[in-house]
Amino acid sequence: MSFGRATIAGAGLAGLSAAVWLRRAGLSVTIADAAPQAGGRCRSYHDPQLGLTIDNGNHLVLSGNPAVARFRAAIGATAPLAGPAHADFPFFDRADGARWAVRINDGRVPWWTLRASRRVPGTRATDYLSLARLLRPRGGRIDALVHPAGPVWSKLIEPVLLAALNTAPAESSDRLAAAVLRETIARGGLATRPRIARPDLSAAFIDPALVWLAGQGSPVTLGRRLRAIRLEGDRATALDWGDGPQSVAPDEAIVLAVPPWVATALLPEIDAPDMFRSIVNGHFALPPPDGAPAMLGLLGGTAEWLFAFPDRLSVTVSAADRLLGMDREALARIFWADICHALDISAPMPAWQIVKEKRATFAATPDQDRRRPPAATRWRNLFLAGDWTDTGLPATIEGALRSGEAAARLAGGREAR
Template sequence: MTVIVIGAGVAGLACALALADHEQDVELHEAAPQAGGRCRSWRDARQGVALDNGSHVLVGGNRHALAYLKRIEARDGLRPAPFTLTLADAADGGRRSVPPYQLLPDLARSLGRLRAPGRATVADRLVGLEHQHDVWQPLCLAALNTPPAQASARLFRAVLARSLWQGPWAGRLLLPQRPLSDVFVTPALSTLRGLGAQIRLGHPLRQVIFRQNRVDSLRFDDYQRHLSRHDRVVLALPWHRATDFLPHLPTLPGRAIINGHFLCRDAEGGDQGPIAVQNGLAHWLFRRGNVLSATLSAADSLLAWPSELLARLLWRDIARITGQSRPPAAWRIIKERQATLRHDPTTDALRPASRQGRNLYLAGDWTATGLPCTLESAILSGKIAAKQLIDDLF
């Protein structure tokens, strides 16, 4: 029996790994020339450094993601950010810090309030909290990539309950200290190869052929792969690709994220931890080495803006907040149109389960994991698909 996993994003990698660890024969097919999907990096010719498609953050409570990193021996790829949250005002460059203990009264209240009917939004539930505007709304936008007025209260509660509410360690931000691919992807590919998995990059699936409610064969450009009675398929594709093959799946709305990466001339530039930006275009600033990065969540309305304009406005925020006096040596704007789902209550209710038929399973951050589209959700989805598949065999 062979399990054919389609898509080598983090969900597909985690699923393939869980299956290979259970001594299943695994084939992994990825359309792009590199694995990693929405969590990837490359060496940028303009900047002469490795860039990520977008700054990624984990928290100490992301237990599935941390177990995955331990399994691929890449746990040292994350470093903890300072405990204290730094807020900066892009209008005047002013900064202040919010220590975690100041959030506790609000946190206790918010968890009670967010335990709400399925259709409630975050904005409905957090009115009047002391840190509603400076902490909870930016955290909601970052965690759900959806403005609080639309975001699902249930999902935001799931994030808080598994992070800050578990204690300071679980709420602490963890930042990749190397390019994303070096932390989440390359070590996973090496581990999989070591377990005998067959990996084909640049090998897109073109068609799924069904017969009597089973996947009968998979068509690639160079051959058609017929499935034996025992073979299984896991589609670990993003939601907007999965519907190409499984038209019965609901059409779910996505949300964009824009990142601006700036190569700084001034070697010394202040904080290493993320800074939450108020009154600016950017929402968060990050620094790794001499690259300063600005993240803009739920950025759909800005996708049509020219990159030059976005770079100019983001750099204005960065210069005010970090005191950079000289313009960047180089910059790059990356627009990820389908970065995550739009996490409103209606979309949340439509997310599909993993098992899709007698020999077909889904994985991906957007499936019904109970978490927003994050690395934690992607890795959990891969483990859920692998577990269901193995349980169904016996």
């Protein structure tokens, strides 16, 4: 079916991606979000406690993420995604004070595993065969595919997959782990370089998308929540935004780009993930010391990754359900101790902020992965978008953008990838 217009509920990255590609394809696009700001979990805001603009979470992308590149090119984003020239990942282990870096070579042939100076200390090249086994998923848990023990696991595979999947790697889906590795390490270092939004996520993704859409006659309406969808036969026939049902035109596509719990409330017939994992971030208003790496993996403490921004230090903990009930100041002090050890500094704790995202992502287990629906629904004018749909990837920026592309393709967007 060919559509001439589209209405999109949700202005997170998935909804913005669908809107951009549908508008580029020539459709008239209307987009609205229930929140007071666009971006969903990928947003930035001024925090008065810090006196700084911070991101809601320390999200990063990788240099080989194709949907990220397509989206930013389409909206003319110029704020940089900064990162190292090569895929170098420094680590610090608080337990023994050890420091090292995993340095992945640029090309596809993984000769970095043959160089002791590029590997996890104390490992052999043969220890990395587990990475190859992870590329051949069986549709089950990771711990059924590889033994979750040893230095390669604990000092490389586990921290990297925990960050990517936001779920304890041993219990996570081997299909999702394979997808991550296939698009990163298996393609070599040039595709695996970490990229962090500078100065912030909104500048890199959200603000230029909003400006582009407004310039195309499709500004985003905020504070407008979709309350109900009327379904008749194989079509969505009306939308209720709180002021009564509004008929859906015969040539109008509907893209539902909302969180899974909202989608299932509106469409009880669909399957969707119903278990989630949290992320906790700590932000500290202290510029990094000279020589601090932009991103540092932390082992042996509570914080897992340390990010050095020009005006602040930030840490992230994935699958952080155990931390949700902790006192915020006590947690900040634990994080600050981790930072001081990692950067070898001694300083009183500066102004701080703790951000807890209770339902940051779906749990990346095999069972939850199987609950992810496709973009198409049984209603021919109604489509789904979101990192929780079946993108083949875990809940990431790249996955969210691809889901928007998929919904746009189904709605007839000629330029949708």
